[in-house]
Amino acid sequence: MTLPYEIFVGLRYLRAKRRTRTISFNTFISITGITLGVAALIGTLGIMTGFKEDMQAKILGTTSHVVVQERGHQTMAGYTDLVTKVEAVPGVIAATPYIFKQVLLTSKTGVQGIILRGIDPAKEPDVTEVADNVKHGNLNDLANPPAVTKDDGSLATPQPGIILGKELALRLGLFVGNSVNVVSPVGPISALGMTPKIRPFQVVGIFESGMYEYDSSLAYISLQEAQKFFGLGHTVTGIQVKVTEVFAANAIASRIDDALGLGYSARDWMELNRNLFSALKLEKTMMFLLLVLITLVASFNIVGTLTMIVNEKQREIAILKAMGATPKAIMRIFMLNGLVIGLTGTIIGIPLGYTFLYLIENYWTFDQTVYYISHIPVHVQGLDVLLVACSAILISFAATVYPSWQAAKLAPVSALRYE
Template sequence: MQLPYEVYIGLRYLRAKRRQRTISLNTFVSVTGITLGVAALIGTLGIMTGFKEDVQAKIIGTTSHIIVQDRTKDGIEGYAAQVQQVEQVPRVVSATPFVYKQVLLSSQAGVQGIILRGVDPEREARVTELAKNMKMGRLDDLLKPVPVTVPTGTDNQTEKALRPGIILGKELSFRLGAFVGDAINVVSPVGPVSAVSITPKIRTFAVVGIFESGMYEYDSSLAYISIDEAQKFFNMGQTVTGIEVKVEDIFQAGDIAKDIEHALGFPFSARDWMQLNRNLFSALKLEKTMMFLLLVLITIVASFNIVSTLTMIVTEKQREIAILKAMGATRKAIMRIFMLNGLIIGLTGTVIGIPLGYAFLWLIEHYWTFDPTVYYISHIPVHVQAVDVVLVSATVLSISLAATLYPSWQASKLEPASALRYE
């Protein structure tokens, strides 16, 4: 199969002769610029996507896929029927009630405001990854009282007493200096109402476990007790804050949440994990988009090399262009010759830049390590999506093609008579 003459001539113009080493050097510089731009784009998008998915996995590992709550009240009464209804919705794996309150934790080392969650240990293990995130103790330890040393209130004496269990986040445990086997006080700002004011309610719990989710916000501000103890402590009776739901496909959680709302009816609302964390994921998406646009500037800068290279080729090849037009080559054919040159430069840079970007990410992932006690990750998470590779390739090729328009147009309007006048 014979190539069109435009392809043959375009490829020939990119090869340098002895007197045209400058053109060859400019071609090399243009390809190198495109290659580095593509590699930088692939590397950046791979790292940004990796971080987003890592944060997403840690959020979903600690919280449920969907939260069901009552629109009109602070809690759900008679929740057993609602839990059963939710579990019958298609694509729902499991559901469990929970209690969610803000309290103060106090120990001998300090005081910390936190979120206290009351959970059913057996059901919670089927909905979230809390049981897998336990570093010390077990989730089932919340079900039985634990002997712990508590002060008696007289002469700084202490005694052993049974207290309900509590599980702390790793960072929260370090801040309060409370570890497994220690006693810790839970203070609720809303307690009995006296004639003068509201008296805070205080109860001592025994630390029975430490969890680590990998998210600093969770590890430093979350604690868990059993749902029965939470209902007693907050005088909630048989009321819960809401229902946690786990689904088969996390990316269909929004549609499943609508099905749950339809099944339960008013006044219940269901919000999926993307709605609950939309500010965070919107910020990550915006950051990824802006990094892509900024790094595209590298490719745009490299495209100026394509313009200069083609301009030099047009200047150098005026005689050949005039002969081609005298032999019957049309303006469009001349434009195709030089547009093909720019497209080959862009395609070559893209073909080399993509594996170079993958190689860069592989080195980053395997050889750039961190101290997990400081950064919460041991290495940079990396994931390159096929759609990102296609987007980068299409963008680079479009920029390369656009860079050829002016030099190609200049070549096409060259008049044979003026170019060959002094030959």
């Protein structure tokens, strides 16, 4: 099988002028530009995808996949039967009730407004990873707080347990075993108006989720203590649900809506964090478009290289035409040049991008106490690599159109007149 002569001629034009097997300097510059553009695109997209997935994992470690609430009401009654109905929905792993309120925490060193969540310590590990995030103490101590020894050596009556975020505990100067006051602005009404409700709680644990927003403004108490403290009786704020497939949470939430009826609303984690993930997606898209400019700049090198080759090879092009080469064949010669440059740059750029990410992930470390991460999270998606490769090759090929057209329309008589 013989290859078309256009391939041999095109590859010959990419070599240096001297009779060597090395490529010309202009070809080298064009390939380098495509290589750096592809490597930069893969590196940036891999880092941004890694950050997105790391943030997603931290959010899902603290919050549930789906949240069910009663429409038009701040509380939900009859939640035991509702939990049973929700757990019967296909795709649901577990469900548990929760209470969600805003309160103030006061200690000897400060005051902080926070979100207080009432949870069932026995069932919470089935829905979230809060138990794994508790670094000091134990989640089960919420229901059975350990006794605290007084200064005189006697045991004090245990107070209801509370688990604080790491940053919140540091801000209030609290440790496991200390006491903190929980203040609810909504309390009993007296002659002077509504008076705040205050109750001391014992710190039985400190959790670290990896997200500053959670660690600085979130605390947990048991569901029963939350019902007593807020006077909710046998009602809760809602039901949190864990599903089999996190990216199918929207479809499973729709099934929960159908199972519970119009009086209830189920929202998935992507809807609850829509603004955050929309911003991350937009940022990734814009970074991709901006970095494509690197490849576009490299494509101008291809245009310049091929234009110079056309000017230098006018005599050879004229001879080829005189021997019977068609304009389309001449165009194929120079389009092949651009395609070879694009393919070569892409083939070298992909492993270079992976190498860059490997070095970033394994050798660039951070102080975790400052940045909340010890290293940059990295994850390269196959679709991103395919998109980058196709974009680079397409841009490289498009850059060959004008020089190839110029070569194809060259008249043999004009090129050979002064030879």
